[in-house]
Amino acid sequence: MSREIIYTTMEILPGRTLANNLMNIPGAEVFEKECKKYGFSFAHFEDMERDPALGNGGLGRLAACMAESAATKKIPMKVSVLRFRDGFFRQEVEDGYQKEMPDRWFGPDGTYPLEKKQEWLKQKVTYHDNGMKATVTMVPYDVPVIGYGGYCNYIRMWGVDGVEAECGEGKKAMYYDIDSKLYPDDSNAYGEKLRLLQEYALSSATVGSVIDCCKENGWDLKSLPKHYCIHINDTHAALMIPELMRRLMEDYHFIEKDAWKVVKHTFVYTNHTILAEALKRWPIWLMESVIPHVYKVIDHMHHGFSKMLAEDYKGKEFETKLKNMAILYDGEVHMARLAIWGAYSVNGVAQIHTNILCERELRDFYEYMPDKFVNVTNGVTQRKWLYHANPELSAFLTKYTGDNEWIKDLSKIKKIENYAADPSVQKEFLDVKKTNKERLFELMDAEVRRNVDAGWMVDTHVKRFHEYKRQQMNCLKIAYLYLKLKDNPKMEFAPTVFLFAGKAAPAYKQAKCVIKLVHQLKDMINHDPDVNQKMRVEFIKDFNVSKAEIIYAGSDLSEQISTASKEASGTGNMKFMMNGALTIGTLDGANVEICEAVGSTNMYLFGMTAAQVMRLEANTGKYRPMEELNQDPYVKKAVFLLDRLQPKITEEWFYGVNTNPADRFFVLKDFAGYVNAFLESNKEYQNKALWAEKCIRNIACSGGFSSDRMVDDYCKKVWFV
Ligand code: 26V
Numbered sequence: 246m247s248r249e250i251i252y253t254t255m256e257i258l259p260g261r262t263l264a265n266n267l268m269n270i271p272g273a274e275v276f277e278k279e280c281k282k283y284g285f286s287f288a289h290f291e292d293m294e295r296d297p298a299l300g301n302g303g304l305g306r307l308a309a310c311m312a313e314s315a316a317t318k319k320i321p322m323k324v325s326v327l328r329f330r331d332g333f334f335r336q337e338v339e340d341g342y343q344k345e346m347p348d349r350w351f352g353p354d355g356t357y358p359l360e361k362k363q364e365w366l367k368q369k370v371t372y373h374d375n376g377m378k379a380t381v382t383m384v385p386y387d388v389p390v391i392g393y394g395g396y397c398n399y400i401r402m403w404g405v406d407g408v409e410a411e412c413g414e415g416k417k418a419m420y421y422d423i424d425s426k427l428y429p430d431d432s433n434a435y436g437e438k439l440r441l442l443q444e445y446a447l448s449s450a451t452v453g454s455v456i457d458c459c460k461e462n463g464w465d466l467k468s469l470p471k472h473y474c475i476h477i478n479d480t481h482a483a484l485m486i487p488e489l490m491r492r493l494m495e496d497y498h499f500i501e502k503d504a505w506k507v508v509k510h511t512f513v514y515t516n517h518t519i520l521a522e523a524l525k526r527w528p529i530w531l532m533e534s535v536i537p538h539v540y541k542v543i544d545h546m547h548h549g550f551s552k553m554l555a556e557d558y559k560g561k562e563f564e565t566k567l568k569n570m571a572i573l574y575d576g577e578v579h580m581a582r583l584a585i586w587g588a589y590s591v592n593g594v595a596q597i598h599t600n601i602l603c604e605r606e607l608r609d610f611y612e613y614m615p616d617k618f619v620n621v622t623n624g625v626t627q628r629k630w631l632y633h634a635n636p637e638l639s640a641f642l643t644k645y646t647g648d649n650e651w652i653k654d655l656s657k658i659k660k661i662e663n664y665a666a667d668p669s670v671q672k673e674f675l676d677v678k679k680t681n682k683e684r685l686f687e688l689m690d691a692e693v694r695r696n697v698d699a700g701w702m703v704d705t706h707v708k709r710f711h712e713y714k715r716q717q718m719n720c721l722k723i724a725y726l727y728l729k730l731k732d733n734p735k736m737e738f739a740p741t742v743f744l745f746a747g748k749a750a751p752a753y754k755q756a757k758c759v760i761k762l763v764h765q766l767k768d769m770i771n772h773d774p775d776v777n778q779k780m781r782v783e784f785i786k787d788f789n790v791s792k793a794e795i796i797y798a799g800s801d802l803s804e805q806i807s808t809a810s811k812e813a814s815g816t817g818n819m820k821f822m823m824n825g826a827l828t829i830g831t832l833d834g835a836n837v838e839i840c841e842a843v844g845s846t847n848m849y850l851f852g853m854t855a856a857q858v859m860r861l862e863a864n865t866g867k868y869r870p871m872e873e874l875n876q877d878p879y880v881k882k883a884v885f886l887l888d889r890l891q892p893k894i895t896e897e898w899f900y901g902v903n904t905n906p907a908d909r910f911f912v913l914k915d916f917a918g919y920v921n922a923f924l925e926s927n928k929e930y931q932n933k934a935l936w937a938e939k940c941i942r943n944i945a946c947s948g949g950f951s952s953d954r955m956v957d958d959y960c961k962k963v964w965f966v
Pocket residue numbers: 301302303304307428479517518522523524525594623812813814815816834
């Protein structure tokens with residue numbers, strides 16, 4: 246079946262697109278030549294482009310990789326998003342504290358140079374406010390995403406074009422804020438409501454445009470699923486399900502059975518997290534007051550589903566099923582449940598994540614409808630993350646695999662493994678890494694840059710700051726090594742730069758403490774002459790796609806150290822692997838599959854398994870973090886050092902924050918294993934040949950982590966195209 250995929254997502258992180266688009270078009274060299282003729286370098290044009298930060302992290306970047314790989318495979322796709330006037334935020338650091346600044350990404354004329362307004366596709370979105378109606382007109386702007394070979398997909402960004410409202414001007418302003426920024430602060434009532442308005446604007450405009458396109462083409466709406474598959478990327482756009490149902494019945498007079506049939510063949514849902522706090526629920530009263538016409542449909546769907554459950558389960562068991570599965574429960578609308586019920590396919594983003602969904606988080610759903618659940622492991626596009634990000638390594642790969650086939654078929658990269666043990670090839674690889682490291686150093690503080698060289702190990706931890714990602718455990722490791730090196734100046738140790746980058750959610754206090762802690766360590770260590778010729782700490786502010794490209798290429802060690810079971814997949818892990826960095830990590834997310842691909846001897850694995858973590862979590866009170874301090878006096882000293890610098894973090898380890906158990910991400914439990922794994926990597930790093938060999942093997946085995954493979958899997962298992 247050939248149908249277009251409408252990939253609907255709150256986040257998108259395309260990075261700068263001009264160069265990628267050009268790179269993928271046959272004959273792009275002409276452009277480069279012309280630039281030269283007029284005295285411009287291509288890089289000059291590239292640098293003029295802003296890097297749109299319309300996402301948090303992996304979720305948004307995945308959407309961009311998806312669109313590019315789909316275009317490369319000539320799978321028609323539109324990525325449907327909101328056209329936020331401000332990006333997530335621009336990260337500044339003041340005295341070690343994160344400061345959030347508005348991230349204005351449009352040009353001075355309020356537009357993005359690569360977008361094209363599509364007036365003809367305007368959509369009207371209806372809201373209510375205390376019985377008063379408001380209609381918001383949304384208009385799409387299309388940004389091309391060109392695949393390798395020239396096929397073009399689009400990012401379709403919906404912006405507010407006008408508001409008609411019965412309420413006063415003051416209230417009207419809120420509707421103009423719909424496209425103001427991603428994830429407005431929802432700790433206040435305004436922000437929370439605004440987020441709901443945003444979710445509905447995205448959902449309603451997307452569904453409306455799909456209906457209009459069917460009409461435009463003269464297609465019967467009953468055949469909508471023959472022409473479109475609408476992909477719900479995380480739950481933010483799950484309202485598309487009741488919205489399509491509503492439109493078909495209210496505007497096109499479908500009977501319920503027929504509308505439901507269309508819905509059930511149209512939607513698919515991808516889950517990207519098991520963290521309870523990220524599984525979105527809306528208060529019923531809020532939804533009922535803002536979008537009563539949609540809530541009515543949800544309520545109806547809920548009753549239909551509950552009735553079915555009542556037929557299949559009785560008594561106590563029925564009660565449990567309702568508690569775990571009902572769309573409406575305890576005064577809340579459960580968005581993931583709505584998505585699971587309305588979609589014909591549900592998937593996780595790495596095998597271990599899908600397993601946890603099926604066996605634990607969504608177990609009742611899985612038992613009830615096992616055929617709906619599939620796994621599609623994430624991937625990243627090698628054209629952005631290797632070909633564009635790392636030209637030197639690309640040339641090396643083309644030379645040794647014999648051609649540039651790997652650009653469109655990453656499995657071809659396997660051929661490089663034949664050279665992994667060849668000393669001259671190893672040397673060539675290390676030269677490439679040296680060049681990339683020097684480029685990375687350019688992003689660092691002048692003071693750091695002056696004191697390190699390409700011989701130093703670059704140990705990199707870049708991603709969103711979140712407790713489960715355990716940047717605080719890395720800080721503890723740095724403190725531990727600092728104290729040890731101070732006491733044992735003769736200790737064998739390859740000089741290392743400990744590099745961090747990433748943003749913390751503006752309201753996430755603990756995560757912001759960790760950013761401050763990194764800066765405190767940086768201050769202390771970089772100025773301590775006892776150690777600063779052996780270790781340096783660096784934080785690169787305002788992590789974005791463009792900086793990421795340089796960082797992955799120039800790193801030696803990739804920190805993927807989440808508490809097992811918490812990271813759905815991770816995609817940074819794949820980008821590092823392709824760029825010839827070795828992973829230090831837990832068996833979590835896609836690390837498990839990376840390990841299967843390259844073998845555990847080519848990584849530095851440590852820590853509890855997901856099963857062990859889940860068992861310990863179930864045994865509340867069984868884990869006593871304090872006891873972990875007694876194994877090694879330096880652990881105790883390092884913890885005391887951090888306690889002096891950021892007591893909020895050590896408090897979490899010993900007492901827990903709010904009602905959470907102490908050290909709920911098992912930092913102290915996994916710490917000894919982590920330090921040992923790091924010391925092992927640091928020792929092996931000194932054996933240049935061995936290190937290069939492992940890096941080359943990692944690159945060779947990264948073929949399965951291309952988003953081209955991911956798109957193939959979605960075609961076969963989910964979209965059926
Ligand atoms: C949920 C919420 C709920 C409250 C409002 C703000 C907000 C923002 C995001 C989310 C969902 C986050 C899910 C997410 O980003 N998951 C990441 O998805 C990546 C791509 O699949 C995956 O590699 C990462 O492991 C996973 O954490």
